[in-house]
Amino acid sequence: MTQGRKEKSRKEVLKLPPIDAHKPKVERRPASRRGLRGMERIYELAQPKDSKCIWLTSFGPNMSWGNQEPMWPIAQATLNANSTTRLVSLSEPKKNFQERLNRPEFVNSCGRGSVILEVSPGATKASASERVSTLAGHKQPPQAFKEDRPEHTFSCGRESPIWLVNEAAKRAPDRERIESLAQTKALHRNFLPAREIETKVTKAAMSTSATPRLEMLSRPKSRPEGPFRDSMWPVSKSARHATATPRQMELAKTKSVSDGYLPARTIQWPVSKAARKAMATPRTDELSRPIIRATMDHVQFNPDAFIVSEAAKKARCPPRIEELAQPIQR
Template sequence: MQKVDSNKCALVNSQMHPVFLCVCVHLHSHCRKVTWGNQETIWSPSRTALIAVPTTRILALSQPKKDLSALSQDLLRKKHEGIEEAKKRSACVPSSTAQYEHVARLATPNVRHRSSQAVSPPHTKQCEHNCPVWHISPVVQNAVASPRILQLAQPRNTHPEYKSNRQVETCISCAAKSAQASPRLEQLCVPKVRESKLFYQLGHPESTIRPVSKGARKATASARVRELSIPKSYIPP
């Protein structure tokens, strides 16, 4: 066996990363199994933190939350039962008698407890919500308007310089009134009709959908364009 120089070992140990050294110490040391509660703190708490007294709010926040898993399971179970019940209802076909009774019940108008045409006091506490009369509370009836409310209720006066039914300042000449539009002017007034580019008219099968211009058909490709048009996998003969 070869002898290992102690100086070399010390030099190697000094150059090793601290984390690697910690891992080596942990692997070669016989320590107890780490479980919940027997770990040592990395940062030692201060003396002030050790003797601190938590407040009532901290104690309330430290309490664990209620376990709502049972409630969520109950909601899921009820939802599943509702879906199953709806499936059963949709599966069973009702009879013609049941359908007739259902249609007759839907066609029957709602019966009011008091007719809107009946003569009765218009403002009573016993009136229902479907009463056609708008009820005004006694507090609103006996309310006294403040001077500011009365001031805001007054309509504004017309401005003294306001002129109603005034004539148009721009005068139209008689020549413009009696002028007649020329055919060219009428042609220019007609809006342009744009062709829809979403659909193409059906033509001969051999005709192109998008027509190629005459210049593009007569164009001559340069050497560079021909070089770029050759596929990469092409092997010349």
């Protein structure tokens, strides 16, 4: 009976639909896989994947990829047809007008041919003509160009005037204060550099032997093997009839809240009728008015934004500011 079931299931797997001119060849699988065991299951798994489109909605003929066969068979009349005069003329290769020159061609990735010529010795020793020298010259600035312009325009449209430094300022000697400010920040007197990651072990430490005290300390902690007390033990009658003392009752009380404690307020609460009918005072109206500032058009394109006054250029630092500018002595 088991052999008969195997043969029946094998026939169901190998069963094919009738061949039709409009239907591709599709193998049918059993509706249920519970009856497949052993070789029948392996044979069912070895079948190729079925197409998800049926013959009514499939597009094109049933074809397998990877071979050189055409999608549709070529008619015999097409195979025996002769080419026309136009096709013969179009099939002729392009005429080579440089038959005497054998130039190597290197094809780029896009498929275009790039001809690379070898430079002749005469071209390497030739001198450039006047026209070539003129074309090789760099672009000249216009006549109205000024190299040292007093104003430099930023991308935001604001202009910052940069004035020239006179010769007296360039030749002025350095003051003691300027030299002290120009000094780099010194390290703290207690500063220690970073320690190396690797520590060198001395030969004495490598050849030494452990003392009895170190050997005793290196031993693992010894614990008794047992027997230990059971997880359940009898409780005495006096312990069962004992009563808690006043101190124990006081300690057993939960912690109470402090005097004056108010619980958390609810998220929603009713608004009183007086609050709904209240009117704002003139002072509240005055404070609620927004601050009116100048527009960015006037602030951003201010031509005098970076101009330093003459008094600020000639100002001298007072002794108090010089005292505050001194670095902290550590």
